[in-house]
Amino acid sequence: MKARLPTGGRIDRDQPLQFRFNGQALTGFAGDTLASALLANGIHLVNRSVKLHRPRGIIGRGPEEPNALLQLGEGATALADQRATQVVLRDGMQARSINGYPSLKFDLMAIFDRAAKLLPAGFYYKTFMGPTGWWEQYEKIIRPASGMGRVPDGPDPDRYEKRDLHCPVVVVGGGPAGVMATLVLARAGVPVTLAHEQSQFGGGWLASRSSIDGAPAQDWLEAAIVELSQLEHVTLLPATTVFGHYDQHFLGAVERVSEIRPNAPLRERFWKIRCQHLILAAGAIERSIAFANNDRPGVMTASAVHEYIERYAVLPGRQAVVFTNNDAAYATAHSLHRAGAQVEIVDSRAQSGEQAQLARQAGMAVHINTQVSNTQGRLRVRSVELRHADQRCERLPCDLLAVSGGWNPSVHLHSHARGSLQWDDALASFIPQQDLAGVESIGAMAGVFDPNAALAGACEAAQRAATALGYATDATRAPVINPAEPGPTGLQALWRVAGRGPAFVDMQNDVKASDIELALREGYRSIEHVKRYSVLGFGTDQGKLGNILGLGIVSELVGMTPAQVGTTTYRPAWTPVTFGALVGTETGALFDPIRYTPMHDWHVARGAVFEDVGQWKRARYYPRAGEDMDAAVARECLATRDGVGVLDYSTLGKIDIQGPDAVTLLERVMVNNWQKLGIGRCRYGLMLDENGMVLDDGVTARLGDQHYLMSTSTGGAARVMAWLEQWLQTEWPDLDVRLTSATDQYATISLAGPLSRALMTDLGTDIDLSASAFPFMSLQTGTVAGVAARVQRVSFTGELGFEITVSADYGAHLWEQIFLRESAYAITPYGTEAMHVMRAEKGFIIVGQDTDGSISPLDLGMAGMVSARKDCLGKRSLMRSELQRDDRPQWVGLKPKAADAVIAEGAQIIATATPQGETPMHGWVTSSYFAPRLGYSFALGFVNAGRTRHGETLYAWDLDAGVIELEVTDPIQYDIEGARQNVE
Amino acid sequence: MLLITCPWCGPRDESEFSYGGEADIVRPPEPEAIDDAAWADYVFMRTNTRGLHREQWVHAHGCRRWFKAERDTVTYDIRATWPMNEEAP
Structure with missing residues (x-):
């Protein structure tokens, strides 16, 4: 670990961790991220860029990282597009670069970089328009050259779960401001949840030399966490990313359980959080400056360099140049200097300030009113070109360039819920307007970088929330931080530096300042259009590093203020969310309920091939040895014509309708007449929506004076039930009628074929089966094979048919009784496919297959069914001239x-x-x-x-x-x- | 996800409910007595209100009862929910 400092950092030097990067064996320490461990081994070059295949190094320290997107692991647990800056290092970790063939150092695709002038913004839109069919040819070249890694090669073996959390107050962000607010609320007795993206609370203080009463400020914060962890009304959620803020203070968060407990049986947990008050303390992210070749490995944000030195004891370079337009980067310069690096500071501001003076006193060279205009080096920065105010240029050798173009508050969670933003001139960035009821932003996210002011603001926000909820707050006050490290004070906005060479704005998507110029030159004005045309901010980092920089460049080019240009919309998710976490346990067998009929096991034993009909498993056909579907279906149809075909019809939707107004309901929802249907008779009915289109059909039987049983299509049962309930509850509450879903309560077996009556007799029944006593479209109740049954004489096949309905518990028994007589009556089980064929031969429709919501009864030739005597749903629509x-x-x-x-x-x-x-x-x-x-x-x-x-x-x-x-x-x-x- | 208060079951996740469109649209008592335009107005036309909007919901994965709600279509704030047969609170 040649770049590891001998002392310091929040790493555990007693716990070395072995890992591999592109096959090379390396060592890090517990407490490292993958990025800090790579840097500790002197590795800056980690990837090639997605479009131009330029060499890229680690630039950031957190979710803003656009370059260090690595592939982790392999097989079913492979993870693509992982930000090394947010990956906690594990023993045995295997990381690979996503791009770079045959090797990272020699990438054949780097030809794209030489050809960069030929690949400007909108290149794809312009080039690949045609001719027809050519895209397939382009694709062969473009696909392998792009992409964000390889997807897993099997189902995810990891486990996930979902949880709901209701908490009066939620604080997002466990940096100093968030912890302060949580402490005030907790001490007031308010139930509060604190969610923090990292496994360790502290935020910027983990890398800070600020102190409280002579001790590191982080010590105070850790004591606060200990206090909070002992309170029952406080929920601490470390390693939890709040990725979305939705209406009514609803938050989506993912807790990376395995990051804290590597052996936990759970990888991640998806939290659905509701609160009354939301305090956002999401911090801020440092931005870069667009100058020529600002993307070389070894060019990093100043805050990232600072964090690698102070938190991870890694010195990313020994000969450093710090380029800044504000005071905050001076803390980085001091860190580098203390760690033994040679440091020169390039400050773009016209005047030398207090920080420059302090730096010079410490022995660092400071170039005022100077800009970095270019960099040199192939796989790592070797020198930078300075341009002084008098346009004189000079080259400075270096192996590290730390850049600060200012800080962007992470306003995303405020914006997700449609909170407004306002431009802050001092920061040259957007801050939240505090315009969401019950939501407050504090700390750096609110643009408050002075730590004492941030803590005081956090206390006040917490007190307001406590008071609003009816809690009295105690005398908790913020501690005094002294000395504090400089914030981004004295900033003079600097978006781009003129120079020869590509000046990158969005590194993940290889969007250069010249691409933005081109977009404007080609007529795009709205920032939303410029963004889409240049693909600025379209990467998986959603432009956390580059968006405001791009906006600044646009505003300069069009001569408006950034506030006038406005920002693009921030949408969830803050960082990519694992699909598995959103799915939770609702996968595989738990994805959707599966419904089986009482006779299912018999069908399985008979070798049935099943099909899904809604949630039901229905036997589709019963192939014999050597039969394909067509042969089996033909045999089943002919057997039904010649003997008896038996169908498991239990899935048919059944709605039990009872009450004095039952017949009125039927009259209103069906096109045909129901007044004169006698007890013991059944009738085919057709239901329309109000637009006159067929909704469902089926046979309804009259079981008693005020009692009907409606059958619906298998897939339409729930829809019809909901449809009838809607009309009863919303439009016709005066009707005295009750509906009960009875689908699962009954098993129905359909017998069809010329021998079905003989079979009925042989099964043993007290029902008179003669045609005179039991005519077509009527029903009888009695016993069949010793079981209480309702038998309807109907036919969907065109053959003589009986539908026997028994209690579901007797379904298998009756089925077996039938098949005891299999050879005597030439009984053949048939499935849904044969049923479909036979009904087609009879010209019957299947709703949802033959109708699609645009078919009226007139189209079906069923105009004669529509009663002229009464109104029904949809009838008026049939009279429209179009129909x-x-x-x-x-x-x-x-x-x-x-x-x-x-x-x-x-x-x-x-x-x-x-x-x-x-x-x-x-x-x-x-x-x-x-x-x-x-x-x-x-x-x-x-x-x-x-x-x-x-x-x-x-x-x-x-x-x-x-x-x-x-x-x-x-x-x-x-x-x-x-x-x-x-x-x- | 919205939190919706069922008048019978109390506050529940939006995923338990189904939306039933604008409330207080009365089915014409004699459809055949009105012209096509009036019928089309009933079948198809809705106010598309910006602001407070009265609508119907059903607690589909709960008590399965319909109720009315007044919701702000700009903020999604639900001002009140109440049973079908009652006056708005």
């Missing part, structure tokens, strides 16, 4: 001329066999199968004015099959007169 047009798409059958040509569902219907260019569309296909009972393929769909076009030849077209010639027919093809289902 009455006779050239609307209408429900038809589509019969391919070749009996075995199955049209693709979704295919277009056209009127020509040789489509060329724009071809008028005459309709589309919604359902299509080979229909085994018909012996030919058959489709359903919509054709403009289709009911008048039966017999006409049209063509189906899709990308794969091309053109298929077909005849428009009636939708019903099988047993048109209904003799099979009405069989005596």
Whole structure:
């Protein structure tokens, strides 16, 4: 560790940690970040930039880092795009650069840098517009050359969880101001939560030489943390990033549990936090200055250099130049000087101030009214070019350039919740307007850099919050910091320095000052447009380092103040959030409930292939050895025609409707008549939305005088239930009727086929099954196979059919009783696929497959069902001229001329066999199968004015099959007169 | 995520609720007696208020009851919630 200082820092020298960077074995200490450990080993060059592949080094110390984005680990736990400045070093850590091929030091893609003049802002927009199809060729070159790392190669094995937290006051930021505010609140007895991005509280004081009563200021802060940790009404959340601030004081935060407890069974915890008062103490981030080649490894922010020396005992360079436009960087100069580095200070300000004088007294050279105009060096800065006020230039050899262009308060959490910002001339940056009710910003985030003023402000904010909540505050006062390190006082804004060479504004996206100039030259004026065109601030760092710098450059170029130009919008998340944390435990089997019917195990044992219908697992078909789906479905259909087909129909939505006004409700929500439906009879009904479009359909049975059972489509059950409840509660509260979802309470088995009546008899039933006693579309109650049952004589297949409904607990029993007779009655289980095929042969619609929210009953040819006697939801809409047009798409059958040509569902219907260019569309296909009972393929769909076009030849077209010639027919093809289902 | 007070269950996360659009839109008692424009006004047109807005919500993943709310569409502040059959507080 050649750059490690012999003493000092907040690292544990007794705990060395071994790690690898690009394969090289290195050592750090507990307490290091990956960035500080790399610097301790003398490594500045860590990456290549994403677009120009320029060599890049660590520039920052926290979330603002645009360069040191590394790949950690491999396999399923690989992490891409990790900011080395925020990664806590672990023993055995494996880190790699994201870009750089074949090696970081020799990157072939660096050719892009030579060609930088050819790749200005908007290059992609301008260049890759066309011709059509060429993007695929460009992409082959561009994709490998860009990117932020490699994604994991398997499912994330780590565990995450979510928690809710309700707390009267939340303080975000555990630096001095945040801890001070928390202490005042805690001592007043206010329940308070303090969340801090790092695992150690203290913020800037962890690297500070400020003191309180002769002791390091951090000692006072740590004593405060000890006091807070002992209070039950205080929640301390270290290693917790508050990434978003939403409406009503709602915060999203991620706690990196494994950062504090590496062996914890949990990697991260997602906190959903609500509070009444929010105190924001998010601090500030130092910005750079745009000068030529300001991106070389070894060019860092002054505060980062300061922190690496004081907190991590790492000296990033021995021959340092400090370039500043304010006083704060002088603390860095002193740190460097004390650590034994040779230091020259370049101060852009016209006048020599007190800090310059102190520096000179300490033995450092100070160049006043001087700017750094360029840098030299290939993989590390070797010298800088100074330009004095008289334009005289000189070169200074160096291996480190510490830059301070001023400080930007981290206003993000204030802005997320639409808090306004105001320009602060002294800081040359934005600070929060304190305009959010119950939210206060304090400390550096509020632009208060003097530590005594920041602590006093924190106390006052905390007292205001306590008072508002009805708590009396005690006499807690802020300690006095003396001496304090200089803040960014005396700042004279300096955004860019003229010079030859690329002056970077946003290093992550390789946005240069010249790109911003170009954007303005090409007519962009709004900062939002300039940002998007130049991609300034579009990286994963969201421009924490470069955005205000870019804004300053824009304001100079357009001759307006930065306040007039305005800022772009800060949106969540503050830093990238792990998807796993947001997902929590709701993954895999817990992602969505899975619903099984009572007979599910039987289907599994029979080798059924399942499909998801809503949350249900439904048997789709039951293949025998060697059968594919088409063969199995054909066999199931024909067996149903010839013997008995058995379908598990338990998933059918069932709504139990009871009350004196039950029939009134049905009349109002369905298009057809319900007044005259007798007890023991059932009827097909159609429901519309108020726009007149089909919402759902199904058979409703009248069980008693005031008692109905409505069945809905499997997927539509919840939607229909909610729909009916909405109307009952919001529009018709006068109706005396109650609804109960009964889907799960019953198991339903559908028997279909000519032998189904004989099977019913053999199962043993007290129900008279004769056609006269039990006609089509009626129901009976009794026992079947010894089980209390309700039997409906309905048919969705077109065959003689009985639907037996029993208590769900008896579903498996009844199913087994049926299959005891399997060979005697040629019983075949069939799945949803055969059901779909058979209903298509009968021309029945499936809501959601054949209808899509734009189909009215008139389009379906069901105008006759719509009662003229009464109103219902959606009926008035059917009278609109648009819906009455006779050239609307209408429900038809589509019969391919070749009996075995199955049209693709979704295919277009056209009127020509040789489509060329724009071809008028005459309709589309919604359902299509080979229909085994018909012996030919058959489709359903919509054709403009289709009911008048039966017999006409049209063509189906899709990308794969091309053109298929077909005849428009009636939708019903099988047993048109209904003799099979009405069989005596 | 908003915190919404169900009149029956108390304050709950927004994710437990479903939105039901503008409140106090009365279905025309005789739809066939009004012209297309009046019907379209009922089916499609909403005030799109900037400021205090009366709307319907349902506690879909809770008591499943509908209620009314007055919400500021600018600040998302919910001034009050109350049962369907009561007057606004």
